[in-house]
Amino acid sequence: MRVSTSSAVEREPSPTTAAEPTNVLIVGVGGQGVITVSKVLAQLCLQNKLKVKQSEIHGMAKRGGAVFSHVRFGREVYSPTIPLGQADILLALEWAEGLRWLPYLNPETGTFISDTQQIIPPFSCRNRKRGATSNYVFRSVEQVKQHVPNSYAVDATGMAEGLGNPRAANTVLLGMLSTALDFSVDDWQAIIAQSVPPKTVEVNRQAFLLGREWIQSDAHKEEREQVEVAKPPPAPVVDDVVIDLEITEAWCKGCDICVKMCPERCLALNSSEIVELANPDACTACRLCEWLCPDFAIAVHVHKKETAIA
């Protein structure tokens, strides 16, 4: 991110931003560029002589973790964070993250702009069993519209791909965001040009315009209405296998490793200090007990159902 030195033209703040602070919530997952997007907006505000506060969380900065950024700007801004239900614009780079932050959006006046792309994190699994369903939040575009009329679901990544560079997806989204804010297109483009790698200035310029047009122009009306969010992939078939935990009692020395290490707590030592499968239903066949048994007393067999012993 390049920080522009203030050679910007001196200008009166725009009327809309003059009153109460404007609240923009930008959300996504680690690696998507939430922070970069919010920095562009903050920079723009600064150039327009507005006070701006940006507060972000990127503790889960590794890929897949949730990241959000509160951007508040206006003549005067006190609190750095947006209270529940007070966001004017919620810009989501990922669908489920958009849904997660929906309560922060002002349901009457707020604008919801979200990429329809879904990044399903591994930890959305409800449990470690084979075929377990995912915890990934799902709601259709229709459902969201019922909550926030002013909603746009958009395949920004697809649009950027159409321009030849999927990495310009965030600029497409900025173009859409720009329709809800009172900054001039030139200012936007200037800041974006400073923030992206020099070679991609042109494609980002186009991406911005494409995003802006997509919301403003009637030519895209039909498209806007047709956007669908894919349902998360169906859960794999749950019961195609039988897990068979073979315990060689003569080899077990009751060291307790498997009992303590089993993530599902399925194992226990019986009265003669030999391991037994106390909770077979919970077993996920993760094999941890097999691997960690120093005496090779446990073998985890996974049979296909047809071949399993009745």
Added chain:
Amino acid sequence: MCIKKRPLSHSIGELDYDPTHLNLEVYFLPPAISADFNRNRLSVQGNHACALAAVAAGCRFYAGYPITPSSEVAEKMSEELPKVGGIFVQMEDEIASMGAVVGASMGGVKALTATSGPGFSLKQENLGYASMTETPCVIVNVMRGGPSTGMPTRPSQADVMQARWGSHGDHPIIVLTPASVDEIYMETVRAFNLSELLRVPVVLLYDEVIGHLIETIEIREPAELKLLERKWTRAPPEEYLPFAATDDGVPEMARPGDGYRTHTTGLTHGENGFPTQDPEEVDRVMRRLLSKLDRNRTIVESFELLECGDADIVIVAYGITSRAARRAVKLGREHGIKVGLFRPITLWPFPQQPFAEVAALARKVLVPEMNAGQLCLEIERLCSPPSKVSRMNRIDGEAITPIEILERVKALESND
């Protein structure tokens, strides 16, 4: 040379199998250098003769650590082995050398190491391992003055007992003491043969003088060396027991990679090779291990008799001292003294029965040694009464001369 070959029918010990299928002649005494001057002869140092013989005997691995006065064995091996596709490696110490030699032999390759006093001490633990696991290997100890660093460049014969009992515990071991360069050549070949045949480590024990002596040797044709290979098993893997007794008490060996997947351990092990502490089993397997040499004495024992038939005084001498003794016998006979020489070539197990027979006829036995008195202990044990044994010792790093021996012989003669 008056060399008496030991008859096969010798009635000592119990030989509970028929050894005649082995061509045994080679095991008794090396054929002397033939008179045929057309044969391939070389004038070499004792240590070099040892290396040349080892390669001729099929040795293809040498690991060692330099030490005077044995280093020439290593030097020659480093030159000769690459020519025949063998491996020479100078290890970090004698312990490692002995380990590597046993390791190579466990892989099925004939292996040699050479050292002297201090290094021989370091080799003892792994030597015991070879003995316990019945892994063939040949160890050269060129004796120098001791104890400790002693006199590196001076000869000695003070490792006689260490060669036998240097490693802890009861264990079988063969010790050969050649007395000439050509004998080093032939005894080295024999060392490999015995080691392979009986699966026992064999120590080639000679002193600094013989090691550095330059004499003529005859390079024998490979066929003349009558090389022996280890008894590799052909049993089906399911039935094979790596330490099961056979007719001659020597178990058949399995080569790694041939599908037997055996376990070898220095722990006391049963016939299957796995550790055991069962008293009955331990007794059985240890007795078998320790009886190997007794049962095969006729093959192992080798000695030379010189003028012993009517000898009143028998000199027992080995190595360089035996050469002085030989001269003393000649001089003594010239003086009309009935003196003879019993020269053990196999030092351990000591050829006790043949010696006992000779000693029984003699009034006096003289044991000249370049130590404070080691082999004489065994000789006293075998003579009755033990008091007829006289010791003669030099521990000053000087060889014993024929005249010195002759003086003692004369003194013994006139004593009664």
Added chain:
Amino acid sequence: MTEASMHTFEIRDYLRQELMPHFMCPGCGHGIALRALLWAIYELDIDKDRLAIVSGIGCSGRVGAYIDANTMHVTHGRPLAYATGLKLARPDLEVIVITGDGDCLAIGGNHLIHACRRNLNFTCLMLNNEVYGMTGGQVSPTTTVDRFTTTTPLGNHEPGFDSCKLAAAAGAGLVGREITLQVPALKNLIKEGINHPGFAFLEIISDCTEIYGRKNQLGESPEMMLSQKASTRSDVYRNTVDQPFRPNAFETGVLARNDRAEYADNYRKHVEKTMDVLKSGD
């Protein structure tokens, strides 16, 4: 998932089952290390007939006997020397040494540095449990300072070794470390070691629960294993920010690679070259 991929590694195929259960104490990490080794052997599809395991003396050394292969249980501290002889004599064998911290670093330390220096193609697994387990729990060259052993009743006052740094400095072809808790990672590390065309030194952090753990109140095996995890730092975190805050953490993973000529290969080439010179001299 096909039936074949479901039916994976069966440890029994690689064990001398008639000797089981093995002699090790309940919860001893050496058993887990053995599993990882056998798993690696399975995945590398090494023929058991061609596999030679050379082990020293100690609980670690006894591990080898349970492997259905050519196993050689040699003298204390010397397995690297035996393995050197065996591998040189029989390059066709896959030679793997199993040794302990006392076996490898104390009595066998000299052999270790020279094995590293020579870079002969075999693999050394050193099971480090910080103690002499077999002899009843005496101090070892890797015992943590202040820990109690039967010969340090007042707590250990001697500093220990970082054996991996030692091996790397001595020139080992590949150096790595892993804890037993990370069985698949350990298996992969062992595979990497075996595959490396040179000497591979792998330190496996094991635990002696019965003696060392009890004496130092380190908890049962699971606690010991978890604390090992806490005191190590995987190489996947290399160059990340927590490094300065964990100066005492042992790194795990592949720690060094020395791209050097393999000993036997080099020996053969050298001999060929010089023999040619000899011949052309005639």
